[in-house]
Amino acid sequence: MWIMTVDQQDSRRVGDRVGALLDALGAETSPLAAAAPRGVVLPFERTVGDEVQAVLADPALVVALTLHLVRLGGWSIGIGAGSVDEPLPASSREASGRAFIHAREAVEAAKSRSRTVPVAVRGDDPSAAAESEAVLALLGAVVARRTAAGWAVVDRMTSVPGTEPPRQEDAAAALGISQQAVSERLRTALWAEELAARPAAARLLRLAAGPRDDGAAVEGEEPA
Numbered sequence: 001m002w003i004m005t006v007d008q009q010d011s012r013r014v015g016d017r018v019g020a021l022l023d024a025l026g027a028e029t030s031p032l033a034a035a036a037p038r039g040v041v042l043p044f045e046r047t048v049g050d051e052v053q054a055v056l057a058d059p060a061l062v063v064a065l066t067l068h069l070v071r072l073g074g075w076s077i078g079i080g081a082g083s084v085d086e087p088l089p090a091s092s093r094e095a096s097g098r099a100f101i102h103a104r105e106a107v108e109a110a111k112s113r114s115r116t117v118p119v120a121v122r123g124d125d126p127s128a129a130a131e132s133e134a135v136l137a138l139l140g141a142v143v144a145r146r147t148a149a150g151w152a153v154v155d156r157m158t159s160v161p162g163t164e165p166p167r168q169e170d171a172a173a174a175l176g177i178s179q180q181a182v183s184e185r186l187r188t189a190l191w192a193e194e195l196a197a198r199p200a201a202a203r204l205l206r207l208a209a210g211p212r213d214d215g216a217a218v219e220g221e222e223p224a
Helices: 018-025 059-072 098-110 126-145 148-157 168-175 179-189 191-208
Strands: 002-008 040-048 051-056 075-081 119-123
Touching (some): 002 040, 002 098, 018 040, 018 051, 018 059, 051 059, 051 098, 059 075, 059 126, 075 126, 098 119, 148 168, 148 179, 168 179, 179 191
Parallel strands (some): 075 119
Antiparallel strands (some): 002 051, 002 075, 040 051
């Protein structure tokens, strides 16, 4: 299981943004909109102060949400990978288990001013957690540096489940630019590289959670 604990940065200066974040996470542009039903065990909710938390069962969704939060900016993102005490209560505020402890340690680490990308991972397998953190930090750096022009094309090229994959010529027509310009913006945005690296980050998060007692496959992954 994966716990995401997300804490607002500079809340005294900018005010409480938790309500706006929860609205953004519920929007059609959020990775949660395309998530499989089993991917979200307990949805994001305010836990204490200006912090939100969710319990997730799909490491690929964790990756997508992490990058989405980096794009939004202003949040420290802690990811805990490991076991939880079951049965889970209706609210993550009342839940417990190693994954929750890892998430608390991770979000505190993510607040370090020495981090270029405010993301940290802690897990039952510390080595895999460190490796997943490194890959997520690299992906986060790509996302954080992407320009508005790059995002305009990337957003047009992002696949929506159940629909045909977007075509560059359609994106070009919608944006009023040439197909060559679309290709150039995608290269500059490192879109293909991000897509290629996301599964690696998800697999490392899976390993960071340690072995599953029931031997079941995680959402989005094949059984071992």
